[in-house]
Amino acid sequence: MNLLLGAHRATVGGRHHALYSGAEIGCEAVQIFTSSPRQWKEQPVTDADLTAWEEARRATGIQHLVAHDSYLINLCAGDPAVRERSVTAFAAELRRCDQLDIPYLVTHPGAHVGAGEAAGIAEFATTMRRIYDLAPELRAVTLLETTAGQGTCLGHRFEQLAELIEKIDLPDKVAVCLDTCHVFAAGYDLRDEAGYQATMQSLESTFGAAAVRVLHLNDSKTDLGSRVDRHEQIGEGYLGDRAFQQVITDPRFAGRPMLLETPDLERHADNLERLRRLARDVLHGESR
Template sequence: MPRLGAHMSILGGLHLALERGQSIGCETIQVFTRNSNRWQSKQRTPEELELFRKTQIETGIHPVVAHAIYLINLASPDSTVRTMSNDAFREELARCQEADIPYLVLHPGSHRGSGLDRGIARIAQGINDAYAEHPEYTVLTLLENTAGQGDTIGRTFEELAQIAERIQDRSRIGYCIDTAHALASGHELRTPEGYAETFARFDEVLGLDKLCCVHLNDSRYDLGAERDRHEHIGKGTIGLEAFRLILNDPRFADLPMLLETPKSEDLHEDAEALALLRSLMT
């Protein structure tokens, strides 16, 4: 059975994300390892890292998945933004490595009108350079599919494949599929036929063996809208059948599946969504 969880806040300490997740029944969690709205970050102390590891053992939550900050745009044609993005990406990898976090989810970025091919080349260069500097890193970068808004890269599986083709060591990357992004970018998930076709295409282009994580989000917008707005499970345009299909797909039995839907401080929305998702599992 897949491991279910949600994105958790690290307010007060990275270890508290694990405690918050445990309080609502998470088996896995996703976190930002730093403030997601700032380029600057605070270095973690050995004591903080040890407390995180200890809490992870105590809670049994695994894997912990990190999400790169949204400011990062490896595809940017602006040299200043790209330099800051490359530096931040390297730091994200380092923070994951020191905390024994195995996966870093990355939005490919936006070419800002400079052209898809150039944007893809910049993304691959940023990833290649980061791993070349630290060949000892074991963290996998998971490229996430996008809804297709504006000049974002990753709307199609083929665009993700074009990035992968330029990665010098492809063992360094995997993929994260977001259900809301998939529907918004034109991939049908709501019928058995559409679901089968979407994942057959994913397997053909990217390889299901490289799928390491799933973001379980309903969508406010319909098929092909190319707009990115997450909705609570069962309350958007995806509906429950798609989630039933993915949760019971034996090919994904060991994957972390994570909510990224709106929540209040008491996390009752996540708790209710997790209960709903578990009710769909057979």
């Protein structure tokens, strides 16, 4: 079983600290913010930053890396000023990923803020193409994250993500990040075999499992179809152990980084051990 488990780790004191703290709890993959997620001001990668980062990679052996973009970015914003600021910020996010040799940048597909789903999808696709067209040297792949569907946020239906990918039409630059809490809150059941198979059938009939490059493993504080994004510790929310057992042992996701974004970084080690135990149970013919 090719299982790559890890977590989103804090970068207080420098981005490289996320790798050391990840290694301490047994991460094989790590996700970070390359800059503050709640500020427009960019935090550039200095030569000293890069040296410390590369040394941390060598020291920890962690090679499976993912970044998440700023929460302020909205690439389908109807307000031109917000959209242009988002374009500048997102291009900078991609450049930092390239500097740090991080292959994937996770982003939420944005909120149409009343313009309508069709208009939001069209605007996002146009904007994403423009970013890569203006900087074709960018190597990092953008991963569109499945969302819970709060407010006017796009990406809570698999059909929306498939349409975005089709309209952007950059198959080497755009793929998907599957978040377990978000898809469950959006109405896709993962808890039992029948629900899981129905969800995977919907996924395969739209963008397909091959497009899923990274998974976020989060339980949900809210019930199926709530459209509320609230993460919970693994096995302690409405999803429960069986959902995660099915996801992490699904051969379609073998070798994909699977990252915790659960509350309280101090509990990441416990959550990782729980996931590994669930995987071992399957190998021994047991299920939760």
